[in-house]
Amino acid sequence: METVEVLHMNKGAGETSYAMNSAVQNKIISVTTPAIKKAIVQILCSSSPVIKMGIADLGCSSGPNALRVISEIVDAVYATSRVLDRPVPEMVVHLNDLFTNDFNNIFGSLPSFYKKQRQEKGISGFGSCFISAVPGSFYGRLFPSNSLHFVHSSSSLHWLSQAPIVLEDDWERGELMNKGKIYISKSSPQRVLDAYSQQFQNDFSQFLESRSQELISGGRMVLSLMGRISKDPTIAHSCYQWELLAHALMSMVSEGLVEEEKVDSFDAPYYAPCLEELKLEIEKEGSFMVVGHEAYEIDWDDGMELQSCSLSSGERVARTIRAVVESMLESHFGSHIMDELFRRYAQLVEDHLSKTRTKYINLVISLVKQD
Numbered sequence: 034m035e036t037v038e039v040l041h042m043n044k045g046a047g048e049t050s051y052a053m054n055s056a057v058q059n060k061i062i063s064v065t066t067p068a069i070k071k072a073i074v075q076i077l078c079s080s081s082p083v084i085k086m087g088i089a090d091l092g093c094s095s096g097p098n099a100l101r102v103i104s105e106i107v108d109a110v111y112a113t114s115r116v117l118d119r120p121v122p123e124m125v126v127h128l129n130d131l132f133t134n135d136f137n138n139i140f141g142s143l144p145s146f147y148k149k150q151r152q153e154k155g156i157s158g159f160g161s162c163f164i165s166a167v168p169g170s171f172y173g174r175l176f177p178s179n180s181l182h183f184v185h186s187s188s189s190l191h192w193l194s195q196a197p198i199v200l201e202d203d204w205e206r207g208e209l210m211n212k213g214k215i216y217i218s219k220s221s222p223q224r225v226l227d228a229y230s231q232q233f234q235n236d237f238s239q240f241l242e243s244r245s246q247e248l249i250s251g252g253r254m255v256l257s258l259m260g261r262i263s264k265d266p267t268i269a270h271s272c273y274q275w276e277l278l279a280h281a282l283m284s285m286v287s288e289g290l291v292e293e294e295k296v297d298s299f300d301a302p303y304y305a306p307c308l309e310e311l312k313l314e315i316e317k318e319g320s321f322m323v324v325g326h327e328a329y330e331i332d333w334d335d336g337m338e339l340q341s342c343s344l345s346s347g348e349r350v351a352r353t354i355r356a357v358v359e360s361m362l363e364s365h366f367g368s369h370i371m372d373e374l375f376r377r378y379a380q381l382v383e384d385h386l387s388k389t390r391t392k393y394i395n396l397v398i399s400l401v402k403q404d
Contacts, residue, residue, distance in 0.1 A: 092189025216275035245320035347383025
């Protein structure tokens with residue numbers, strides 16, 4: 034099944050919603066902000082005055098983070114224009130995510146966003162900023178040719194367009210290549226590792242090819258995604274959150290609460306690449322040049338300590354993960370097991386973090402489109 038059919042962040046503002054459990058993603062935006070500001074400066078300084086600036090945030094999701102990114106971009110455009118003593122360009126901002134994203138949540142926040150911008154910058158200083166939604170998969174074309182100056186994507190490109198098709202074919206033939214697992218693990222055979230790597234290569238190359246047509250020459254991208262610092266895809270910071278989720282599911286299998294076949298037939302449409310894999314696909318596609326990259330360590334519950342101080346670390350992590358993957362798991366396993374699944378997951382995470390502080394690795398890579 035394609036990701037576009039099953040994946041969306043939990044909607045609304047309840048205790049399991051993405052809006053209330055996206056502090057980790059907010060932390061990732063914070064570490065990415067310097068790269069965003071640098072790209073905006075380079076766009077506005079490296080050409081004749083920009084009159085109309087096309088901007089796209091791919092995988093914008095919903096909740097406070099969606100407009101935080103746009104606010105950072107607008108601030109950078111405004112500050113750079115003042116330094117250059119040029120008029121602030123019109124900004125045509127496209128917010129993109131899958132069709133089932135909670136765009137209404139974003140639209141409801143726009144009046145206060147515009148009000149805050151005008152208060153901070155003045156009506157004349159703020160200029161014109163036109164924000165619209167563009168639903169669809171970023172693994173294909175979304176915008177007209179040569180219409181964008183800047184593309185940003187955060188916490189999205191590690192989601193594949195679908196689980197590796199090879200693994201689905203294997204399961205249908207009765208070949209259980211990754212039994213009891215839902216993602217890459219230390220026990221996964223090489224065929225599983227290769228299938229995930231190939232799916233990522235296919236998807237990322239399509240992403241680059243699509244953006245190469247939509248960006249102007251000299252346009253820039255800042256891409257931030259979960260990754261790894263080792264070439265080994267089974268390293269803990271790359272996959273252990275999925276390993277613990279598989280353990281929670283298999284504990285329910287052992288008690289007859291989940292069918293084992295359901296676990297064996299599920300493969301997460303996710304892949305955390307290393308920097309070398311990103312660079313290889315960028316070089317093969319040929320339209321972009323890498324102008325900067327960083328790797329940051331992020332705690333599994335980073336930023337949630339004050340927000341959810343009454344919860345244990347395991348509960349905070351479980352809520353963060355649930356807000357992101359519940360829609361996908363629910364479509365496969367059913368909604369009736371979600372509360373119990375994430376209760377068990379929280380306990381497993383709490384036990385794990387009491388022994389070692391495994392961290393996510395967030396990769397940030399900056400690209401410029403070549404002539």
